[in-house]
Amino acid sequence: KAGVTQTPRYLIKTRGQQVTLSCSPISGHRSVSWYQQTPGQGLQFLFEYFSETQRNKGNFPGRFSGRQFSNSRSEMNVSTLELGDSALYLCASGMDRGNSPLHFGNGTRLTVT
Amino acid sequence: DQQVKQNSPSLSVQEGRISILNCDYTNSMFDYFLWYKKYPAEGPTFLISISSIKDKNEDGRFTVFLNKSAKHLSLHIVPSQPGDSAVYFCAASSVSGTSYGKLTFGQGTILTVHP
Numbered sequence: 001k002a003g004v005t006q007t008p009r010y011l012i013k014t015r016g017q018q019v020t021l022s023c024s025p026i027s028g029h030r031s032v033s034w035y036q037q038t039p040g041q042g043l044q045f046l047f048e049y050f051s052e053t054q055r056n057k058g059n060f061p062g063r064f065s066g067r068q069f070s071n072s073r074s075e076m077n078v079s080t081l082e083l084g085d086s087a088l089y090l091c092a093s094g095m096d097r098g099n100s101p102l103h104f105g106n107g108t109r110l111t112v113t
Numbered sequence: 114d115q116q117v118k119q120n121s122p123s124l125s126v127q128e129g130r131i132s133i134l135n136c137d138y139t140n141s142m143f144d145y146f147l148w149y150k151k152y153p154a155e156g157p158t159f160l161i162s163i164s165s166i167k168d169k170n171e172d173g174r175f176t177v178f179l180n181k182s183a184k185h186l187s188l189h190i191v192p193s194q195p196g197d198s199a200v201y202f203c204a205a206s207s208v209s210g211t212s213y214g215k216l217t218f219g220q221g222t223i224l225t226v227h228p
Contacts, residue, residue, distance in 0.1 A: 004156070033214035035152075042221065043202065048214035056215045068190040082137050090156050092216075101147055102216060104156035 002026065002094045004105035006091050012111045018079040021108045023070050025093030026095040031055075033102060034066060035086040044090075050076055050096055116140045117205050119212035126226050132190040133223050136203030141210075143205040147216070148177060148188045151182060151200045160201075161188070165167045 004022040013019050026033050033045040033056075045058040049068035066076040072093070076083055088109050092102040116195045118137045126132045134148075149157035161171040163186070169179050176189045190197055206212055209226040213214040 006156075031214045033216070035216075043216075043218040044203075045215050045217070048212075050214070056212055059217075090154075092214070094214060096213050098213075099145055101159045101161065101162050102214060103148075103159055106154070106156045109154070 004093050006105035006108050010109045013081050017081050020077050021089055023074045023091030029093035030072050031094045033092045034076050035090040037111055076111040083112050086112045117217045118222040121222050126193045128228050129192045132193045134188045134201050136186050136219050138205050145206050145208045146186050147204045153217050169207045170213045195226050195228050198226050203213040
């Protein structure tokens with residue numbers, strides 16, 4: 001079974017630009033979550049999607065948004081990029097039932113210059 | 114407000130000995146706890162989990178212990194191997210509600226296993 005796939009692996013953008021990251025969950029997983037990892041803040045929850053609906057949202061500004069498609073694939077978008085948005089963005093998928101873990105992709109490394 | 118804490122930034126252990134990684138939490142609503150292992154430039158890899166209705170769960174060399182009254186969990190690795198060297202993250206969630214995909218992570222502990 002293929003794991004969680006994230007594209008692209010690396011991205012370099014300039015301040016003020018916008019970026020879209022993509023995530024394909026494990027087959028059969030309907031819950032997709034996004035996380036940001038930075039050296040200072042650690043791993044922080046961005047949002048979760050289930051059945052094309054955002055179910056939970058973390059404490060991030062409205063510049064961070066996402067969506068989920070009918071095949072459970074998900075995208076996240078960051079508009080008006082700031083230097084502080086440089087981070088590893090991780091996608092995770094799960095079966096959305098109690099006591100089943102989330103499985104993570106290898107992430108997209110975003111650098112904002 | 115750090116709801117999940119790993120107070121030891123690093124741990125160094127000899128090959129063959131036991132590694133014990135600790136984690137404390139403050140939110141009483143957490144009912145599912147997980148440990149992940151992470152290498153640089155890769156995503157976290159799921160290791161083992163435990164539900165709040167249990168106090169111990171084993172999987173091969175890995176055992177997780179949960180003390181609900183103390184709001185404390187620990188991961189034991191026996192015997193430790195050099196390949197176990199990585200960053201270990203403790204995470205918690207409230208699966209009984211609608212927060213299945215929302216994990217709260219600790220800051221991580223760097224484990225180094227010396228040959």
